Amino acid sequence: MSDIKFIVESSIEKRNVFHSERDFQLALGLCLMKKFGDNVRLEYPLTRANNKNEYCDIVCAGFNRVGIELKYKTASLSESINGEDYHLKHQGAQDCGRYDFLRDVLRLEQWVSSGKIDVGYAVLLTNNKSYWLPEKEGSTAADLAFRLSDGRVVLD
Numbered sequence: 001m002s003d004i005k006f007i008v009e010s011s012i013e014k015r016n017v018f019h020s021e022r023d024f025q026l027a028l029g030l031c032l033m034k035k036f037g038d039n040v041r042l043e044y045p046l047t048r049a050n051n052k053n054e055y056c057d058i059v060c061a062g063f064n065r066v067g068i069e070l071k072y073k074t075a076s077l078s079e080s081i082n083g084e085d086y087h088l089k090h091q092g093a094q095d096c097g098r099y100d101f102l103r104d105v106l107r108l109e110q111w112v113s114s115g116k117i118d119v120g121y122a123v124l125l126t127n128n129k130s131y132w133l134p135e136k137e138g139s140t141a142a143d144l145a146f147r148l149s150d151g152r153v154v155l156d
Helices: 004-014 021-036 094-113
Strands: 040-047 053-060 066-073 077-081 084-088 119-126
Touching: 004 021, 004 119, 021 040, 021 053, 021 066, 053 094, 066 094, 094 119
Parallel strands: 066 119
Antiparallel strands: 040 053, 053 066, 077 084
């Protein structure tokens, strides 16, 4: 599963725009199935200590149990690509989107530490550049702790 980056890049190389996060989840799941067989599950339940289910977007079972959490955050886009029409809405509240992504990372870490999965990956796919651009110097934005700019280390 060390080539997860290659698999994600391959799935978006064939189709780099998706109608929704669910559409992206299905496309990535199909790529994973081609590579790893039928041990791929979407929306897989992982039970917490209080017997409440949480769902991991994709779980691959094999030599290692791998959990993958996805986020697909879009800026407005209306265009036809290879004969298919796409109408993506602008999903505002990037501060909440960044927080939700980091919360997915935390959940993956908790699932790994509790032995529910062996490895976890979080993937954020977006056409909204505010997710990867660094904050402006002197910024006092409330979400500075949740910024995801390229190369930023959240925790060591």
